[in-house]
Amino acid sequence: MSAVNVTDTREADDVVTSATDAAVNTISNAVSSAAQSYHHGDLRTALLNAAAKRLSEHGVDSLSLRKLAEDAGVSRTAPYHHFKDKSALLSAIAAKGFSDWHSTAKRIFEQEDKTPSARFREFVCEYVGYAAANPEMYELMFGRTIWQNNAATGDLKDVAFPCFQFQVTMTKFWQNKGLLPDNQDALRLAQVTWGTLHGIARLLIDGIYADSSHIQEMCDCAADLFMQASNKV
Amino acid sequence: MSAVNVTDTREADDVVTSATDAAVNTISNAVSSAAQSYHHGDLRTALLNAAAKRLSEHGVDSLSLRKLAEDAGVSRTAPYHHFKDKSALLSAIAAKGFSDWHSTAKRIFEQEDKTPSARFREFVCEYVGYAAANPEMYELMFGRTIWQNNAATGDLKDVAFPCFQFQVTMTKFWQNKGLLPDNQDALRLAQVTWGTLHGIARLLIDGIYADSSHIQEMCDCAADLFMQASNKV
DNA sequence: ACTTTATCTTGACACCGTCAACATAGCCTT
DNA sequence: AAGGCTATGTTGACGGTGTCAAGATAAAGT
Numbered sequence: 420m421s422a423v424n425v426t427d428t429r430e431a432d433d434v435v436t437s438a439t440d441a442a443v444n445t446i447s448n449a450v451s452s453a454a455q456s457y458h459h460g461d462l463r464t465a466l467l468n469a470a471a472k473r474l475s476e477h478g479v480d481s482l483s484l485r486k487l488a489e490d491a492g493v494s495r496t497a498p499y500h501h502f503k504d505k506s507a508l509l510s511a512i513a514a515k516g517f518s519d520w521h522s523t524a525k526r527i528f529e530q531e532d533k534t535p536s537a538r539f540r541e542f543v544c545e546y547v548g549y550a551a552a553n554p555e556m557y558e559l560m561f562g563r564t565i566w567q568n569n570a571a572t573g574d575l576k577d578v579a580f581p582c583f584q585f586q587v588t589m590t591k592f593w594q595n596k597g598l599l600p601d602n603q604d605a606l607r608l609a610q611v612t613w614g615t616l617h618g619i620a621r622l623l624i625d626g627i628y629a630d631s632s633h634i635q636e637m638c639d640c641a642a643d644l645f646m647q648a649s650n651k652v
Numbered sequence: 653m654s655a656v657n658v659t660d661t662r663e664a665d666d667v668v669t670s671a672t673d674a675a676v677n678t679i680s681n682a683v684s685s686a687a688q689s690y691h692h693g694d695l696r697t698a699l700l701n702a703a704a705k706r707l708s709e710h711g712v713d714s715l716s717l718r719k720l721a722e723d724a725g726v727s728r729t730a731p732y733h734h735f736k737d738k739s740a741l742l743s744a745i746a747a748k749g750f751s752d753w754h755s756t757a758k759r760i761f762e763q764e765d766k767t768p769s770a771r772f773r774e775f776v777c778e779y780v781g782y783a784a785a786n787p788e789m790y791e792l793m794f795g796r797t798i799w800q801n802n803a804a805t806g807d808l809k810d811v812a813f814p815c816f817q818f819q820v821t822m823t824k825f826w827q828n829k830g831l832l833p834d835n836q837d838a839l840r841l842a843q844v845t846w847g848t849l850h851g852i853a854r855l856l857i858d859g860i861y862a863d864s865s866h867i868q869e870m871c872d873c874a875a876d877l878f879m880q881a882s883n884k885v
Numbered sequence: 886a887c888t889t890t891a892t893c894t895t896g897a898c899a900c901c902g903t904c905a906a907c908a909t910a911g912c913c914t915t
Numbered sequence: 916a917a918g919g920c921t922a923t924g925t926t927g928a929c930g931g932t933g934t935c936a937a938g939a940t941a942a943a944g945t
Binding site for chain 4: 456458483484485495496499504505
């Protein structure tokens with residue numbers, strides 16, 4: 420009865436292919452661990468992958484748990500065994516984004532062969548460029564969807580805060596190198612410089628009074644502005 | 653049959669108060685023009701008022717057409733006779749926000765009795781202060797909800813663009829007064845300075861690595877930064 | 886072998902935006 | 916004044932959403 424029941428519930432409308440599917444499963448199980456038996460095998464990552472795909476292709480707004488479940492070939496409520504709710508799933512995606520960005524930032528910052536000034540300029544461009552190139556991911560990472568009401572998961576904070584903190588570290592370095600004014604508190608200055616990049620990114624992403632064809636000019640202008648401010652009178 | 657039908661559909665469960673309601677209507681009609689007859693009288697503004705209230709109290713996310721309709725004492729689909737869709741209603745609210753902000757900005761900018769420097773500093777504080785004091789309205793005005801996919805109404809653009817343009821006008825003025833570096837293109841500089849304010853505002857509103865207790869310090873830091881940049885070497 | 890536990894399933898509920906079809910009432914024309 | 920036009924209201928219905936509850940299944944531990 421049990422075997423019949425499985426076929427009934429999952430493939431009642433397609434008995435022919437079920438045998439084939441089973442065979443494929445055996446192979447793909449060994450290779451990619453993507454099972455199609457009653458228990459999925461690695462639904463969590465399957466959901467995250469599907470979400471990342473949908474996110475970049477159709478935007479954060481059209482991300483529904485039900486669609487993701489369908490993508491993963493699983494019933495609507497299955498995701499709830501891996502994520503507390505939708506917000507938790509979004510947080511998990513954003514966490515990966517922060518992790519990636521943190522690496523990128525570090526890589527740029529630690530290029531010993533380039534002058535601090537060049538690295539600073541590159542960082543500005545890369546930041547805005549990343550946002551413009553991955554608008555939906557940026558929106559998710561730095562948008563209210565996740566952060567409002569302190570809805571962020573503990574896991575997310577664990578990844579995001581070091582990322583924020585790094586901004587302060589870099590700011591201090593640039594202050595020491597004379598690229599940024601050292602008559603300002605490092606934390607405030609970090610908030611303001613980051614705010615500038617964040618603001619430009621958001622204006623670009625949301626299409627408010629800024630066009631992607633002007634990214635380079637805007638970044639240059641911002642970098643000039645900051646570095647000019649450090650040239651004492 | 654018609655009178656009976658009205659009572660049936662609208663107050664079938666409360667025949668007792670219907671007479672009282674009618675009496676009240678006669679009065680309130682003369683005074684506040686808020687009718688409760690079959691035709692509401694001024695549903696459009698009633699909806700906008702209800703929306704503004706809900707917006708500030710419960711946030712943009714919990715704004716549903718159905719709730720607004722209920723607030724206005726009207727059926728779910730009635731709003732569709734006044735707004736094409738939900739987005740149009742949100743645009744209308746945002747339009748009022750832009751109109752208000754534009755006035756505020758002008759008022760600050762045109763204070764002849766204060767020095768340009770003082771006005772600049774005040775503008776920075778007022779901008780961020782407005783955002784922090786009206787987070788939901790700010791989110792609506794400058795958030796992706798309205799602007800993404802070029803979904804903004806023509807009416808909205810008509811109000812918002814002059815508001816954006818004013819930012820450039822002010823920037824030029826401050827450049828002329830030597831408060832902002834004049835070796836930068838006014839449009840770019842306006843985008844960057846505005847971006848800074850926008851970014852700070854968003855970080856504050858979304859609660860990302862910035863706390864409302866530091867608003868003043870952050871504004872001062874930003875203003876210092878910009879004005880320092882104009883002091884040539 | 887038995888039980889526990891993790892995982893997945895269907896069913897159900899309360900929302901939501903929106904369309905279609907119909908009802909009402911105020912206004913305009915004749 | 917009578918009759919129709921149009922603006923504005925109404926209910927009904929559809930497909931979509933997140934989420935809970937209760938039951939089915941399989942794997943893992945005893």
